[in-house]
Amino acid sequence: DADVTQTPRNRITKTGKRIMLECSQTKGHDRMYWYRQDPGLGLRLIYYSFDVKDINKGEISDGYSVSRQAQAKFSLSLESAIPNQTALYFCATRTEMNTEAFFGQGTRLTVV
């Protein structure tokens, strides 16, 4: 089983719908991150969390919200999806600063 699991792997949704992307990890890491990837733009940070009580906005948090339900779970929500949120979304975890981050396999989201 993967150490960092994202569900679903693929999703097509309609404009205006609420959608949640989930991430769970078995590595026991405190830090968790959500990124989106668009062609030609690398990865951009949406939100990050250092523990269940600590949530921080990243570079592009508008239109997104997150929930850290437990140390192992970090969910990303789009309250009202719009087409320009079509992208590949990645979750990552690590123990602390200056350490390797481990990534999930990604969720490909299409908003029509």
Next chain:
Amino acid sequence: SQELEQSPQSLIVQEGKNLTINCTSSKTLYGLYWYKQKYGEGLIFLMMLQKGGEEKSHEKITAKLDEKKQQSSLHITASQPSHAGIYLCGADRATNKLIFGTGTLLAVQP
């Protein structure tokens, strides 16, 4: 614009050729990471650099960190089709954020 800029944005090389990818930061670098991604898949960690002047190698890939220039370079020697993919640099920020660059798409022609 993003805080980490990579160049070139894309690169096509013939098998066996050497190549270099650069990553330049607009802010102080605390830790610099290189990852590789096969198209549409997850990221694979290559190496991490922490100190100015540090150089690390893994197989035919070498990365260097120039702290003064706030820049890192990734050099591939004698490229192979297996090197094809997207290369991403990442960096720690003082606020404990982990951000990534704009990516470089590498194609290796047999």
